[in-house]
Amino acid sequence: MTITYVLMQNLRRNPMRTLLTCLSFALPMGVFVAAISLIVAMVKLNALNAAQLRLAVQSRIALVNALPERMRAEIEALDPDKTRIRAVCGVRWFGGRVQNTPSVIQSLGADVDTFPLVFDEIGWTDAERESWAKDRQACVVGTNVAEQYGWKAGDRITLESSVPPNLALEFHVIKIVTTEGRTNSLYLRRDYFEESRRTAGFVTPGCNLFWLKCSDLAALRALQAEVDPRFANTPNETKTMDENAFMANFAQAAGDLPGLMRAIAMVVVFIVALVAGNTMMMSFRERTRELAVFKAIGFQGGRVFRIVLAESVILALVGALLGIVPTAAALLAFPLKRLGFLPLSSLEVSPIAIGVSIAIALLVGVVAGLLPAMQAYRLNTVAALRKIA
Amino acid sequence: MALPLSYHWRNLFVRKATTALTVLVIAAVVGTFAWVIGFVAALNRALSVASDPRKIIVLQRGGTSETNSAISPEEFNRLTQLTDVERDPDTGRELISPEMFWQTQLPRVRDGGATRANVAVRGVTEMAFLVHRNVRPQGATISTGLPEVIVGLSAAKQFSGLNIGDTLRLGFAENREFKVVGYFSADGGPMESEIWAYLPLLQSAYGRTGYSAASLRLREGADPAATIAQMAGAAIQLSGQTEGDYWRSQSSMVRIYQGVCYVLIGMMTLAAMFSIANTMFATVAGRTREIAMLRTIGFSGGQVLRGFMLESTLLALLGGALGCAACWAWLQFVGHTKDMFGTSTFTAMAFDIRMTPVIVLISLAMVAVVGVLGAVFPARRAAQTQVIRALREE
Numbered sequence: 077m078t079i080t081y082v083l084m085q086n087l088r089r090n091p092m093r094t095l096l097t098c099l100s101f102a103l104p105m106g107v108f109v110a111a112i113s114l115i116v117a118m119v120k121l122n123a124l125n126a127a128q129l130r131l132a133v134q135s136r137i138a139l140v141n142a143l144p145e146r147m148r149a150e151i152e153a154l155d156p157d158k159t160r161i162r163a164v165c166g167v168r169w170f171g172g173r174v175q176n177t178p179s180v181i182q183s184l185g186a187d188v189d190t191f192p193l194v195f196d197e198i199g200w201t202d203a204e205r206e207s208w209a210k211d212r213q214a215c216v217v218g219t220n221v222a223e224q225y226g227w228k229a230g231d232r233i234t235l236e237s238s239v240p241p242n243l244a245l246e247f248h249v250i251k252i253v254t255t256e257g258r259t260n261s262l263y264l265r266r267d268y269f270e271e272s273r274r275t276a277g278f279v280t281p282g283c284n285l286f287w288l289k290c291s292d293l294a295a296l297r298a299l300q301a302e303v304d305p306r307f308a309n310t311p312n313e314t315k316t317m318d319e320n321a322f323m324a325n326f327a328q329a330a331g332d333l334p335g336l337m338r339a340i341a342m343v344v345v346f347i348v349a350l351v352a353g354n355t356m357m358m359s360f361r362e363r364t365r366e367l368a369v370f371k372a373i374g375f376q377g378g379r380v381f382r383i384v385l386a387e388s389v390i391l392a393l394v395g396a397l398l399g400i401v402p403t404a405a406a407l408l409a410f411p412l413k414r415l416g417f418l419p420l421s422s423l424e425v426s427p428i429a430i431g432v433s434i435a436i437a438l439l440v441g442v443v444a445g446l447l448p449a450m451q452a453y454r455l456n457t458v459a460a461l462r463k464i465a
Numbered sequence: 466m467a468l469p470l471s472y473h474w475r476n477l478f479v480r481k482a483t484t485a486l487t488v489l490v491i492a493a494v495v496g497t498f499a500w501v502i503g504f505v506a507a508l509n510r511a512l513s514v515a516s517d518p519r520k521i522i523v524l525q526r527g528g529t530s531e532t533n534s535a536i537s538p539e540e541f542n543r544l545t546q547l548t549d550v551e552r553d554p555d556t557g558r559e560l561i562s563p564e565m566f567w568q569t570q571l572p573r574v575r576d577g578g579a580t581r582a583n584v585a586v587r588g589v590t591e592m593a594f595l596v597h598r599n600v601r602p603q604g605a606t607i608s609t610g611l612p613e614v615i616v617g618l619s620a621a622k623q624f625s626g627l628n629i630g631d632t633l634r635l636g637f638a639e640n641r642e643f644k645v646v647g648y649f650s651a652d653g654g655p656m657e658s659e660i661w662a663y664l665p666l667l668q669s670a671y672g673r674t675g676y677s678a679a680s681l682r683l684r685e686g687a688d689p690a691a692t693i694a695q696m697a698g699a700a701i702q703l704s705g706q707t708e709g710d711y712w713r714s715q716s717s718m719v720r721i722y723q724g725v726c727y728v729l730i731g732m733m734t735l736a737a738m739f740s741i742a743n744t745m746f747a748t749v750a751g752r753t754r755e756i757a758m759l760r761t762i763g764f765s766g767g768q769v770l771r772g773f774m775l776e777s778t779l780l781a782l783l784g785g786a787l788g789c790a791a792c793w794a795w796l797q798f799v800g801h802t803k804d805m806f807g808t809s810t811f812t813a814m815a816f817d818i819r820m821t822p823v824i825v826l827i828s829l830a831m832v833a834v835v836g837v838l839g840a841v842f843p844a845r846r847a848a849q850t851q852v853i854r855a856l857r858e859e
């Protein structure tokens with residue numbers, strides 16, 4: 077008689093309970109895998125961003141306050157030998173949308189000369205670099221945006237800016253960006269944007285943000301401390317943050333979704349632990365005598381311990397898989413990345429998230445089975461056999 | 466005669482550990498449920514205030530919000546052509562309020578200033594108080610000559626540096642000092658998260674001569690669609706939206722978020738139901754002889770069925786009460802303030818999540834239904850107990 081056989085018999089003995097336990101395990105685990113996917117995606121994105129060694133310099137007062145173009149040269153002058161700053165790229169919010177559609181694409185004008193240097197992770201070919209430099213109407217589009225509107229490289233598109241003077245400009249898609257974390261935005265050339273603004277009577281060029289690409293982490297920390305004092309007591313005081321700190325401001329304002337997901341994940345773990353513990357206690361209580369019989373016919377304490385523990389772990393695993401597989405499949409079939417701006421759009425099922433979910437389920441199974449298994453191990457055979465259940 | 470309530474109540478405590486675990490599962494689900502319902506209710510309360518059907522928000526053509534709209538004084542003056550605008554009965558002036566909309570970053574109170582929120586600053590004239598009927602200054606209001614601001618109650622509570630007497634630095638270089646002289650309420654609507662200053666002073670602080678947007682009040686019974694169409698026409702060339710439509714578009718992002726919360730909560734509620742069913746099956750199985758006994762002394766199958774339903778509902782309500790208490794404690798001690806971006810205003814809308822009696826009632830009603838549904842099959846099994854066989858069992 078193998079452990080497997082005993083296990084299967086035990087699980088089949090009360091099929092209703094096994095089913096209900098699996099279901100009440102599966103549903104929260106489905107929620108859990110979604111929540112943890114978002115957290116994993118955010119952590120991964122943060123790590124990717126941190127590896128890019130970029131600093132964001134914005135107006136201390138508000139992002140909408142544009143900083144004058146000349147500040148780029150002033151920032152570059154902080155490092156005349158070019159040992160710490162690789163490049164500085166000014167960006168200005170364009171906020172374009174396809175005419176007669178309500179949703180605004182995260183679109184920004186970027187400095188033509190330094191954009192490919194500061195955002196080099198998006199993987200430029202020489203030809204793409206050349207068309208970016210030569211074609212004033214060039215734009216690079218994140219693959220999610222491109223998919224949503226059915227654009228491909230080589231297309232001509234017209235976007236209407238949602239900020240005054242609400243220019244409707246034509247662009248040429250020269251590149252589709254598939255690099256993780258860069259798939260929801262569109263970059264166009266700021267010189268073309270500024271020139272069109274000037275024609276419309278908006279004569280002061282400016283940037284909402286300067287991105288500094290640093291050569292190493294020490295340089296990044298040092299520059300972060302240097303930029304703000306450089307502009308202190310000028311009309312354009314700045315606030316300098318690394319890329320993750322800059323993004324965190326948006327996450328907070330979008331309702332702190334990662335925080336909510338963490339809270340939900342914790343509640344779910346709490347719930348499944350209780351559900352599993354409850355089932356194991358019920359089935360142990362019903363089978364006290366049976367376990368005593370096992371011991372009486374010669375099963376060692378360790379083996380009985382394993383039988384009880386294994387049952388709990390299997391229940392947890394089956395329940396978890398029942399929850400994880402459909403959720404993961406659903407998220408793969410209907411990716412949320414289409415939603416655009418939200419932090420929610422970075423939710424993608426990753427192997428890590430599935431791994432974490434299964435690990436948590438295993439852990440819950442072990443913890444829930446531990447107490448009944450210990451009781452089974454210590455079971456006083458004679459007393460249990462004598463007791464009338 | 467039905468089974469007495471005390472019988473079921475005492476039964477819940479026969480298996481203390483199982484009951485306790487089930488109650489905790491339900492409490493966790495109900496606690497989360499109450500929080501989400503509270504969140505949605507808080508948001509809806511704020512937005513429902515901002516849906517005056519007689520108020521039109523005027524933006525530049527192509528603008529999506531007051532943040533990214535600009536209207537020149539000439540364009541603003543064209544609005545006087547509109548035919549259906551309400552007039553002030555005292556002065557006869559048309560109720561059209563020119564407004565400038567900007568933002569400043571202020572530390573959030575709830576995390577001790579670790580993150581900062583974009584707080585809306587609105588430059589207004591005395592006309593604004595006639596158009597935005599629900600805005601009521603509490604005490605002092607802005608004077609037309611001094612650099613003063615009044616602050617919405619939510620903003621004062623959630624962002625630091627906005628108490629009466631504080632000095633707020635505004636302007637491109639934050640070189641203009643405005644004194645906070647009073648608070649205002651707006652029935653809890655989005656405007657309560659704003660800071661209001663006198664328009665010309667704010668324009669001068671930011672070196673502007675134009676406006677961002679305008680708001681106007683329609684005559685009683687006027688058709689908003691006709692006015693909006695007139696505004697879009699060649700003579701005016703501005704875009705208008707009713708206040709309700711405007712805020713609906715600003716909260717579109719939040720709606721998606723809300724939908725996600727509903728799905729999560731729904732799944733967890735189902736899990737709680739299965740958990741109750743599981744516990745009730747175990748209860749019924751463990752009490753087969755007792756049930757047979759009840760049947761023998763004259764209780765009908767229906768009474769036993771109802772009895773177990775009742776027991777399950779008691780169990781669920783116990784968990785529900787604990788969950789509501791936990792949610793209340795969380796809001797009380799961890800935090801009940803929240804703010805969110807408008808989809809394209811990019812300014813924070815602050816609101817308070819509160820445990821109102823309505824939310825408690827909804828949560829308890831939900832959990833009672835879950836308790837009843839979870840008990841249907843176990844209770845039926847109890848009612849169908851074969852009396853003779855059960856009594857004969859060892």
